[in-house]
Amino acid sequence: MQNNMKFKISPVIKTAALAVLLSGSFSCKNMYDVEPQNQVEYKNVYQNIYDANAAVMGIYGKLLGLAQQYEIMNELRADLMEVTPNAGAELQQINTHNVQAGNSFADPQPFYAVILNCNDVMKNLKIMYDTQKLTANDFNQRWSDVAALRSWLYFQLGLHFGEVPYVTESLTNAADVRDASKYPRLTLDALVKTLITFMEALPFKDPYPAANSLVTQIDGYPSKIFFINKNCLLGDLYLWNNDYHNAAVVYKRVLETSTPVGPSDSYNYFNTYTLNSGTDNDAVTVSNWQALFSRSPQDREYQTEWIWSMVFDKAFTPENPFVNLFANSGGSYLVKPSQTAIDNWNAQAQNDGTPFDYRGPNTSYKIINGQPVIVKFLYNYLNTSTGLPINLLEKSGKWFLYRTATLHLRYAEAANRDGQTKIAWALVNAGIKSAYDDLNQPDPTLRRITLQPTPYDFDARKLDAPSIRGKYHRNLGIRARVGTTLLPVTFQQDMLGMENKIIDEAALELAFEGNRWQDLMRIANRRNDPAFLADKVYNKLLKDGNPAAATVRAKLMNKANWFLPFK
Incomplete structure (x- = not known):
């Protein structure tokens, strides 16, 4: 790391936030704002359950600041997102895997800033428990949540930087992170094994129960979908570690978990893929699939599709970064769907043979003013018909992190590799x-x-x-849910072919949602086949007429070049 690298560790919670929590009146602006303005003494901060809640929500407020970098690292480095002519040198470098020193999109510092805050909160929650200021249940639930979020942050760092220091202490001097004698760097594979052991030992792996005081309404948003799902993360770690059976076990556990809202709270995540009357199968028309991204987080359909999502509201900071990133009206229009992504959707057909996949045009992206615009993240900002901003100054939106489609595809991938190719085929296909x-x-x-x-x-x-x-x-499969033609039965006995189809389906279903780089790396690494990743990035650049395409492919044929420089 560079010597001038500075992390902001906030050992105190803003007094106003504590006052709001203590009064029982929750506000996104105050709960998420942990920057110390009117500071209180450190020893007076962690005194009761409300202080603990403020600390946990403060961590998630910090997490929001990573949304743009997360999106760029996970999507622009892969094959479904391209730069526009408006993109500056930093984004061009990310796109062509030629990152130079000082590139803000390839900076581990913001991730470590949140990690070190996690360490601080975890330490103080333990002190609160030891001094009987928190019950065992209250401690276990909050500590496990922050610990899982920290593990997710480390997994992200490993995926993008390859070798990273693994720091679990609450540091008073952030420069100590650079001390290799104290914190040697772990390779990605070693890091994943470390995270698995840590996650397996968490005292609480379920979502917060409904009675937990962190499960509330915050400025009209249900907080229960803000928090990381620990079993989804553990499944992803198992999947990377090629432990397919354990991955399937924890993914299935989530599939059959009650969602945050539903009849008698018994609506399960797998029910999102059901053929039913009414609105239960809410993604079988163009407008309803689009509504997965635009609808209110309060309703059942949103909460059965989205396992983990966060919100940007016009009334609080940080500002929604996706408007500037994607919008060509009111934003800077820096990145767009790649021609590869568009071609993927155009290559699909409906059950009646019509060449069309409504997960693409006018849902995941839209032609606005003659330009292809990624609109998945803009449905609270743009008029869905005109593509124009509803209000240029109001930039509310959502950050989509994990949903039931991701869960089904990851479970199918694990099942396929665990000798259950027919089940994988069924879940991706028609149920x-x-x-x-x-x-x-x-x-x-x-x-x-x-x-x-x-x-x-x-x-x-x-x-x-x-x-x-x-x-x-x-039960419906992923393709049947959106009415696309079904996969041939031959894939029931073709493990590698089915794996290819799962990753192809993820490109159609999950495009731009922050999964693509991990998906390509995981398969290429598992097969020891760098060309699986390199060819997809090469084809993207080639279709865009980028003269660096061949150079980038040659570079990515070496696994060591999959990672960003850790400075």
Whole structure:
């Protein structure tokens, strides 16, 4: 790291934030604002449950400041996002994997700033527990949440920088991070193993229970979807570590977890992929799939699709960075969908043979003023019909971090590699019911059921005599949910082919949501095939007419060049 690198560690919480929390009146602006203005003595900060809540929410407020860098590192380095002519040198460097010293988009400092704040909060929550200011339950839930968020931040650093210092102490001198004798750098694979061991030992891995005082309304937003899902992260770590069975176990656990809202709070994440009357299957039309990104976080459909998302509101800081990044009206229009991304959608067809995938044009991106604009993040800013800003000065929006589609695709990837290719095919394609409807089976009670041990036990039966309603009896696959043509049955027995299809489907479904670089790296690393990643980035640059395309491909054929320089 550079000698002038400075981290801001906030050992105190803004007095106003504590006062608001103590009064029971929550405000995003105050809860997220942990910059010390009117400071209180450090020893007087962590005194009760409200102080603990303020500290946890303060960490998530800091996290919001990473949204733009997270988006650029995870998407622009891969194949679905391109720079526009408005992009400056820093974004051009990221796009062509030629990052120079001082590039702000390739700076680990902001991540470490949040990590060191996590360390400080974790230390003080432990002190509160030891001095009986927090109960065991209150401590376990909050400490585990911050610990998981710190683990996610480290995973991100590992994915992008390769070797990073792993610091778990509360530091008074941030320069100590640079001391290799105290904090040797861990390689990505070693870091993942360390994080798995740490995450497995967390005292609390479930979402905050409804009775927790952190589960509340904050300026009209439900806080319960702001927090990281620990099992999703653990599954992703297992998946990177090629521990496919354990990955499938924890992903299945989340699939069958009750979502934050629903009838009797029993609506589960897998229900998002059901064929039902009413609005339960809310993504089978163009407008309803688009609404996954624009609808209110208060409603059931949003909370069953989004496992983890955060909000930018016009009334509080930080300002929504996605308007400036993506919008060509009211923003700087710095990046756009790559031609590769557009071609991916154009290559799909609906069930009736019409060449179209409505996850692409007018939903994930839109032609506005003759230019392709990434609009997934702009639906609270733009008029969906005209593509023009509703109000140039009001830049509210959302940061999408993890959703049920991600969960289904990651589970399918794990199942496929764990010898359950048919199940992976079913979940990506048209669901369990159709895949396991064996007409040659004379016993109807043995049809539409996988007959596999957990975590591959799926029951899609619907019988009246005897009366059986398997929990997956309305299950749809990802492609059936959006009406695209189905994958051939040959992929049921083709593990590598199915893996390719899963990653292809992720490009169609999850484009621009911060998953692509990790997806490409994970598959290329698993297969020891750098060309899997290098070719996709090369094709993006080639289609855009970038003269550096061949040079970039040659560079990425060396795994060491997948990582940004750690300065």
